[in-house]
Amino acid sequence: MGELKTMVQYFYNTCSNFPQRPAQRFNKELFDDNNGMFTYAELKERVEDIACALMKIGFPYKGRAAIMAPTNYMWTQVDIAIACAGGVSITIYPTLSDSEVTYIMKDSKCTVMFVGNKEELDQVNRIWKQLKNLKTVIVMDIAFKGDNKKVYGIKDFIAMGREWRKSPANYKKYNKRKDSITLDDWFTILYTSGTTGLGKGVIITHWTASSRLEGTVNYFQKYDFDVNENDVTLCYLPLSHVFDRGSCQWLALTKGSLICYADKPATLIEDMQKYNPTWINCVPRLYEKIYITMQQAMAESSLKKKLFDWAVSVGMQALEYRKDSNGCYNMHPKFDLKSRLPLGLKIKYAIADKLFAKVRGLFGNRFHHSFSASAAISPDLLKFYYALGIAVVEGYGSTESFNAAVLNPITACKPGCMGKEANGSKCRVAADGELELSGAGIFKGYLNKPKETKEAFTKDGWFKTGDVVELTPDGYIKFIERKKGIICTSIGKNVAPAKLENLFSTSSWVEQIFLVGDEKPFITALIVPNFANFMALFKREGIVYDESKLVYENIGGMQICTKVGDDFINNKRLQELIDNDVKEANKKLEKFEEIKRYTILNQRFTESNGMITPTQKAKRRVIIHVYKDVIEKMYE
Template sequence: ILNLSELKALGSRFLYQYPLTYEERWRSVRLHDPMTIIYTSGTTGQQKGAVHTHYSVNAANCLNLQVIPPLSHQDVHLTLLSLSHSYERQFGQMLSLNMGGSLAYPDRNVNLLENMQIFAPTWFAGVPSVYEDIVAGIQQAFAGEPAKNQRFSEAIDIGLKAIDAVTDEDGFINYYDWNYFLTHLDPELRNKYLWADWEIYSQIRTWLGGRYRVSFSAAGALSARVCKLFMAMRLPIIEGYGLVETCNTVSCNYLHRILPGSVGALVPAVEGKISPDGELLLRGDNIIREYWNNPSATREAFTEDGFFKTGDIVEQLPGGYLRLVDRKKDLLVLNNGKKVATTKLEGLFALHKPISQVCILGDDRSYVTALLVPNFDFFIDYFKARGLSFDEHALQYQNEGGKQTCIKVGLDFIEQPALKEQIAETVQQVNAELEDYELIMKYSIINRRFIVSADELTPTLKLKRKVIYKNFAGLIDKMYE
């Protein structure tokens, strides 16, 4: 292992011995030479190597700098995702280096909020589950004392009312200037909001390091409620959309025009259109031209006129904004022809404490069902606080983000009446927001989490549905008997 000074010394000696090598090396690289090959996460089968050139990566960096709030050498980026994730590598690492900013790599032995306090980041890039985890951590911090929890709940209610008050008729929010935001609240609500900010939100901002300016969300649909909640706490999230093949960002929201529940509008220099079946098609300098050694996959990925097939179904919203409906391959088609967006249904469970993971089912069936994974840690605390016994020897844990998380329980655990009752209430609340054909008619509670080691999740924690269907085939079939 070398320290930084030793590494620098090696470089200096090499430069002294071979003064022309660096010059020759960088001049030998052409703009359209491959820079990196990034393999897709492979939710449905064989991974494909997306070939990005120096040209496509630099095009992506330039696009980002045009549309995101200004960043500088004074900014600190906290690296929350693995660098194997193209979103973190390009949008986080490369963009920070481009700006001369600092990169902080978290201590995996402590949890997310502790890392925030250690590094005090000004910005970071996350997936929706990161923000859901932050909300869960904040909720847990206030849950211990009834009086504190009551003030927290009041503050959240006030904040969401304030966000709704400044939302225009098309659902857009101008959050570029906090003072502008305040002036558009009526005096009574403004005073309540300022109390909530002083009493609760300022404390939460301190927990996140005290220097948070902005964060970004992609690689999945962010709950509109989570987006609004963070805005209420003066912690704006900019949601966008992109893929490995597009070198990430192709659309995003803007601070002066945020539409919660959307992935924003296409960025400049990216051309897009929607196919007759709703798939988003894209063309631009930031998009790959080939998959590595895979000409058949390359041909299948593009239309005859050169547009890349994203595989995502989108809905066009006011102002050219887009809403991500679902992955084309994840859209369920019931046997009556009705189409059900799994992303929508699974996303509705995001802020319900009793549920940790959901897999929606129903393709070529007569109704929708679900596999539900309870939030085991939540129920362990719940049972212990009420003196409810369960087999503690059956509990299995693994380290997730510096925290020991329960990933498996005994069958007696999921048979607890208190657990079943809360799960049933949660499903009822979700069903209240659905169309008749989308209703979850039956569900099964399972006693372990979906995990990467069982090949049920990708490295970016997306469900590998075919594997889950195979692993739980018997349970699924029973729901359709």
């Protein structure tokens, strides 16, 4: 591992090495700022303007500033600026409720808060009286005008910082503060998603973040796969979460790569074709939705489906020539698959690959890999993408490990496994199967929670992840389930919900599934249908339902149906297709794991109804409480 630097030093080194290289690109129609692009030299100027504005309003060294905004170019600029001002950033999902935001702001004692728009300012105004430490709010909207006392628009805030740093004495103060930051200083505080209660503030120092970054760079170099100034990444996941912020945003900032920003999650495919990224971070649900969409498109034509199925079968045959004796696949961009194929298969593959090229084109024309994390991805789904020539590298990390501590080698990807210890981390498995981590990237502790901090580490200093895993003979780590998530039935059997949930990940008909069975004789499930897919089916088949009962909600920039009428879920065609999915899943399970009974729900689990976190994880206590009577009825 190279010599560690603070995150501020990494940023300034990149600006010095690549001043005229593009740093950020975004939709200028949505954001009227600098014609939709910043070079690293321009980014440095913007960051210094914001950092100096913070100093102008009295933001102290080691002060705390919150960011509550959707992912966009300004989020990145503010993130860097807070660090350069010697501060600590606290990230807040813009979808959190008033009570959740209040808790984080009180717990972190932030004096400054950046919000994305007027709507988020309105939320802060509703709770401001409860926030005794909050002095200033900055709205990250170029068009917004504040009173420039307690509330600033970002344009005026930037101008104020630019004016302040024109003074040589002031700029000297800024540089002195910037240069005094050490590796032991706090860089950011990230709050866990809180599936079983309020989240905990995870303290990340500059050492924590930089050691993980250096480890990630070493991973790329080890496999002749280095990220550099010619690379392009596309940022679309929430920057409030560690995944995209660490291994997308900050990796790019460290290496001089270009960061592009999707307009919104709903336009990701269009944005990938517009910006042509070389790599992105993704979550399994995206791959699942692309797969389901392809399957539905092919099903509309028997000829198309027959051709596609043939091509995939050829791709699967060719995939065997990427596989080693341990069942691992070499997905390195430089791997020459065609030269390894026998003549007959090579001819068929050349035809099939013309179809695959169209699918790969969805990701742009320079794409060479993506990382998948935040949840397990189906092994069969991974192999499907591998057969199409799309490298999806699965990994594992947590907020407390500041990104991936486990990663598949790109030359030996093993479907069904999270990978091997990577990026400077050390891994071991405790006697009860819990994964423990040490080395690079491990957090300092939980804010204001000494008891929880002590409980999170072993006596010899290893972080207890709370995840149960298996170690394969060839050193790969396989995720089983969250320790607290394992269902213990009344007949003494342990069931891992993740295994069952994965069986429905590529279903066209089941959108969400929640497993129940703790201290019960068998497993039951709450199932949320894919309302959109059933609407399309009902339209094709002339099935009528009460459309006045449909409820829509804006999720990720898309109008999503979140509730339907009882007549919709009681439709025999819907029940038949969901029942088929359940029966097919049960065929792949042990008897004690089988879903014996289930209830189809007419409402989706959403953040707004409090049933899932911003990272789309189920809030078990909430769901069990809301559907207590429904659950009990399944056991009568």
